[in-house]
Amino acid sequence: MxxxxxxxxxxxxxxxxxxxxxxxxxxxxxxxxxxxxxxxRSPHAHAILKKISLDQARKAPGFIAAYTGEDFAAAKLGGLxxxxxxxxxxxxxxxxxPHPCLAQGKVRHVGDQVAIVIAETSAQAxxxxxxxxVDYKVLPAVVDGAKARAKGAPQLHDIAPDNTCYVxxxxxxxxxxxxxxxxxxxxxxxxINNRLIPNAMEPRVANGAYSRADDSYTLYxxxxxxxxxxxxxxxxxxxxxxxxxxxxxxxxxxxxxxxIYLYAEDVAVTWAAKQVNRPVKWTSDRSEAFLTDAxxxxxxxxxxxxxxxxxxxxxxxxxxxxxxxxxxxxxASCVPTILYATLLAGQYKTPVIxxxxxAVFTNTTPVDAYRGAGRPExxxxxxxxxxxxxxxxxxxxxxxxxxxxxxxxxxxxxxxLQYDIGDYNATMDAAQxxxxxxxxxxxxxxxxxxxxxRGLGYAAYIEACGIAPSAVAGSLGARxxxxxxxxxxxxxxxxxxxxxxxxxHGQGHETTFAQVVADRLGIGIDSVDIVHGDTSKVLxxxxxxxxxxxxxxxxxxxxxxxxxxxxxKKIAAHLLEAAxxxxxxxxxIYKVAGTDKQKTFGEVAFAAYVPxxxxxxxxxPGLNENAFYDPANFTFPAGxxxxxxxxxxxxxxxxxxxxxxxxxFGKIINPMIVEGQVHGGLTQGIGQALTESCQYDxxxxxxxxxxxxxxxxxxxxxxxxQVDTRETPCTHNPLGVKGCGEAGAIGAPAAxxxxxxxxxxxxxxxxxxxxxxxWKVLNNKQAA
Amino acid sequence: xxVKVSLKxxxxxxxxxxxxxxxxxxxxxxxxxxxxxxxxxxxxxxGACTVSMNGRAVKSCSMLxxxxxxxxxxxxxxxxxxxxxxxxxxxxxxxxxxxxxGFCTPGMVINAIDxxxxxxxxxxxxxxxxxxxxxxxxxxxxxxVKAIGAGARAMxxxx
Ligand code: FES
Ligand code: FES
Numbered sequence: 001m002x003x004x005x006x007x008x009x010x011x012x013x014x015x016x017x018x019x020x021x022x023x024x025x026x027x028x029x030x031x032x033x034x035x036x037x038x039x040x041r042s043p044h045a046h047a048i049l050k051k052i053s054l055d056q057a058r059k060a061p062g063f064i065a066a067y068t069g070e071d072f073a074a075a076k077l078g079g080l081x082x083x084x085x086x087x088x089x090x091x092x093x094x095x096x097x098p099h100p101c102l103a104q105g106k107v108r109h110v111g112d113q114v115a116i117v118i119a120e121t122s123a124q125a126x127x128x129x130x131x132x133x134v135d136y137k138v139l140p141a142v143v144d145g146a147k148a149r150a151k152g153a154p155q156l157h158d159i160a161p162d163n164t165c166y167v168x169x170x171x172x173x174x175x176x177x178x179x180x181x182x183x184x185x186x187x188x189x190x191x192i193n194n195r196l197i198p199n200a201m202e203p204r205v206a207n208g209a210y211s212r213a214d215d216s217y218t219l220y221x222x223x224x225x226x227x228x229x230x231x232x233x234x235x236x237x238x239x240x241x242x243x244x245x246x247x248x249x250x251x252x253x254x255x256x257x258x259x260i261y262l263y264a265e266d267v268a269v270t271w272a273a274k275q276v277n278r279p280v281k282w283t284s285d286r287s288e289a290f291l292t293d294a295x296x297x298x299x300x301x302x303x304x305x306x307x308x309x310x311x312x313x314x315x316x317x318x319x320x321x322x323x324x325x326x327x328x329x330x331x332a333s334c335v336p337t338i339l340y341a342t343l344l345a346g347q348y349k350t351p352v353i354x355x356x357x358x359a360v361f362t363n364t365t366p367v368d369a370y371r372g373a374g375r376p377e378x379x380x381x382x383x384x385x386x387x388x389x390x391x392x393x394x395x396x397x398x399x400x401x402x403x404x405x406x407x408x409x410x411x412x413x414x415x416x417l418q419y420d421i422g423d424y425n426a427t428m429d430a431a432q433x434x435x436x437x438x439x440x441x442x443x444x445x446x447x448x449x450x451x452x453x454r455g456l457g458y459a460a461y462i463e464a465c466g467i468a469p470s471a472v473a474g475s476l477g478a479r480x481x482x483x484x485x486x487x488x489x490x491x492x493x494x495x496x497x498x499x500x501x502x503x504x505h506g507q508g509h510e511t512t513f514a515q516v517v518a519d520r521l522g523i524g525i526d527s528v529d530i531v532h533g534d535t536s537k538v539l540x541x542x543x544x545x546x547x548x549x550x551x552x553x554x555x556x557x558x559x560x561x562x563x564x565x566x567x568x569k570k571i572a573a574h575l576l577e578a579a580x581x582x583x584x585x586x587x588x589i590y591k592v593a594g595t596d597k598q599k600t601f602g603e604v605a606f607a608a609y610v611p612x613x614x615x616x617x618x619x620x621p622g623l624n625e626n627a628f629y630d631p632a633n634f635t636f637p638a639g640x641x642x643x644x645x646x647x648x649x650x651x652x653x654x655x656x657x658x659x660x661x662x663x664x665f666g667k668i669i670n671p672m673i674v675e676g677q678v679h680g681g682l683t684q685g686i687g688q689a690l691t692e693s694c695q696y697d698x699x700x701x702x703x704x705x706x707x708x709x710x711x712x713x714x715x716x717x718x719x720x721x722q723v724d725t726r727e728t729p730c731t732h733n734p735l736g737v738k739g740c741g742e743a744g745a746i747g748a749p750a751a752x753x754x755x756x757x758x759x760x761x762x763x764x765x766x767x768x769x770x771x772x773x774x775w776k777v778l779n780n781k782q783a784a
Numbered sequence: 785x786x787v788k789v790s791l792k793x794x795x796x797x798x799x800x801x802x803x804x805x806x807x808x809x810x811x812x813x814x815x816x817x818x819x820x821x822x823x824x825x826x827x828x829x830x831g832a833c834t835v836s837m838n839g840r841a842v843k844s845c846s847m848l849x850x851x852x853x854x855x856x857x858x859x860x861x862x863x864x865x866x867x868x869x870x871x872x873x874x875x876x877x878x879x880x881x882x883x884x885x886g887f888c889t890p891g892m893v894i895n896a897i898d899x900x901x902x903x904x905x906x907x908x909x910x911x912x913x914x915x916x917x918x919x920x921x922x923x924x925x926x927x928x929v930k931a932i933g934a935g936a937r938a939m940x941x942x943x
Pocket of ligand 1: 822829830831832834845
């Protein structure tokens with residue numbers, strides 16, 4: 001068979017349907033006897049629910065049913081669970097306040113669900129919901145994480161005094177303090193990692209159906225992990241057996257983390273479908289998405305780096321307050337701890353690191369994983385510190401990094417992770433070349449002539465992907481396994497359907513995974529289809545997040561492929577009347593070594609399904625194999641980003657002149673798709689640094705609740721990117737892959753803010769660096 | 785009050801009975817079940833709902849169905865050739881990986897086709913400015929901009 005498919009720029013198999021309007025997103029699913037739900041939501045950030053009256057709503061045209069928290073309590077529906085237990089510094093479990101699907105007695109953020117109203121059409125449901133009268137006693141609210149623990153701050157949950165979920169720490173504080181005492185230089189920064197609103201372009205949708213015929217449920221939902229959704233919903237909330245619930249996540253219009261979680265609406269429509277004995281569909285509008293999709297980031301951090309006189313890192317101390325919002329979302333607890341503090345070593349040999357994280361509840365939308373999840377926050381800490389340290393010590397920022405790069409692998413960091421492989425000098429070298437760092441001073445002169453400021457900034461990031469070895473995750477508090485499952489079904493004529501527990505919502509698995517399968521089997525890519533996103537088809541799955549699909553999901557498929565090839569060998573040996581050990585498989589053909597005897601993959605598949613001449617005493621017919629893969633370690637993509645900006649001091653407008661990204665993702669299956677992932681990640685990272693910021697007023701009203709107030713990057717905000725890769729194959733999975741989905745969002749903010757602070761000649765600059773913010777910083781500098 | 789709206793969609797005459805407040809996008813998605821046209825926002829910002837009306841790209845979330853009376857609308861389902869071959873702009877999006885999750889894509893393609901008619905050889909800046917009303921959260925626009933440039937030139941060449 002032709003050229004290798006692994007590493008090839010194959011155009012995407014899924015594109016035809018998306019380009020012709022034939023995608024099937026969840027809102028496109030319309031079931032017979034469909035009904036429509038609208039949620040009544042709290043307009044207040046913090047209030048006692050005194051009375052809910054449904055009387056007027058019941059009279060509205062098309063009204064079918066409405067339910068409140070009382071109905072849910074009577075039905076004994078549980079609250080939404082948190083999937084990761086964090087143990088605090090005193091050895092106590094984190095505080096886990098109830099997270100009811102519909103509010104019970106109190107609402108805790110604007111948008112909190114109060115009632116579900118179901119009607120014949122979506123317009124009628126909306127009209128009826130308007131008629132639900134809710135009597136609130138408004139309470140004072142707290143929105144700022146840094147203020148949540150202050151004396152007299154409004155208290156959200158009885159079981160969480162001082163609004164504190166946990167105080168958690170990693171590393172040896174005494175050793176770190178001792179290192180700081182001996183340091184020649186200490187660099188200290190205090191900053192906010194701004195809260196972001198994910199805004200996948202497809203809003204969330206959930207369509208629940210129930211069949212009396214077999215007492216079973218089907219939930220169509222825009223989700224990144226349908227099996228996890230089913231597990232959480234059945235086992236922890238509804239008390240249903242899993243075999244009675246099917247979850248389907250077909251085409252999903254982007255996730256970025258926000259569609260990982262089990263949401264109240266998903267449970268509510270599923271439960272209500274049985275009550276009204278009709279399918280119930282809820283489609284979020286964008287305003288609801290702003291209020292109810294889990295937000296990201298929101299850290300307040302003080303960080304210090306201790307160095308010797310040569311700029312060698314001696315120790316790092318970090319203190320972070322993480323605002324988790326009003327309730328614990330599904331993975332909220334592990335994002336600012338396990339996924340954050342363990343990455344604080346970055347690419348460096350810092351021998352001692354201590355980090356303390358305080359997670360607090362506030363009257364805001366719950367915060368959870370958003371593209372990068374903890375790792376962008378860690379990279380921001382490390383890379384802003386390192387760049388600032390270089391400037392303070394008058395060292396070249398690339399040079400200070402090189403002096404501290406980890407160069408020997410495997411490397412055990414002081415914060416629990418063991419990096420298997422990397423070459424940080426290689427990505428730094430390549431990035432410097434591609435970005436033409438050497439020509440920067442010339443370009444700067446040109447800018448100065450025009451009355452503009454020019455700056456250059458680096459970020460040398462690392463991330464932990466391929467989450468995760470289940471035993472390790474379990475010991476750290478994960479309440480789920482983190483393996484992946486795959487199934488390879490060879491059809492009688494040799495074409496193949498592969499079922500994966502990974503989920504694609506833009507990443508292009510239908511192509512990338514098909515490349516892996518076709519390449520490994522030596523068959524044409526058109527003979528391979530990838531199926532995902534339906535619990536009734538796929539045997540099991542943990543889904544897609546943390547850039548895990550190819551490293552974990554891909555490996556599960558490879559393991560299943562190995563079984564297929566091995567069984568095929570037995571069949572071929574029988575057909576060729578040869579010893580199994582003499583049969584080799586070579587790109588689609590079983591051959592007897594040293595002879596011209598051979599059988600094609602298709603012939604062997606046919607024999608497996610039409611087993612007239614078949615080793616029935618030794619083998620079952622058929623050619624279908626499953627595999628589960630639990631990774632041996634995380635994977636560690638890393639790279640260097642270089643950003644160059646030009647700032648207009650008159651207006652404060654920042655123009656990104658060049659953005660260069662050189663990543664090491666290990667082996668690459670489809671460079672076109674990988675580049676696309678980097679472009680998208682970079683743009684979200686640039687969004688965080690330049691345009692996006694979730695803002696609440698003091699009463700907890702969301703001020704940035706639409707695309708008119710919350711500035712998603714547009715095409716004119718970003719440049720063409722210069723991207724390239726270097727490759728150190730991952731040592732512990734057969735494909736040598738690491739994952740590429742989040743890197744851009746992880747590395748971009750620090751690189752951009754380093755460039756801006758360089759241009760402005762200042763140490764601190766808050767994100768996002770909007771023209772107004774930049775102008776203010778420049779004016780303050782001049783005044784000082 | 786129900787009203788009757790008659791229009792042509794993808795070359796076919798259709799009559800829909802709707803409430804006065806019904807939006808054009810609702811008729812397209814719910815009455816005609818042409819679900820390739822998407823709804824990504826409620827403030828006319830994202831462009832996922834863009835359709836072509838009398839040859840011009842419009843946001844179907846920002847029009848009442850009644851305003852479409854007597855017009856000719858083309859949705860993404862009507863863009864490819866009758867035999868299923870992709871329109872040059874669609875083909876350019878595929879070749880240049882100008883889409884990831886595909887949710888913004890129908891609006892992007894329809895808008896790009898309208899733009900390309902007036903810009904047979906557009907510059908990067910012209911393309912970026914033309915995307916003012918179309919948001920994409922996946923691609924970072926890089927490959928969309930490339931695709932539109934290539935698609936515009938292909939359209940011009942095939943004239
Ligand atoms: S749905 Fe029409 S512009 Fe967003
Ligand atoms: S491709 Fe996903 S929003 Fe554009």
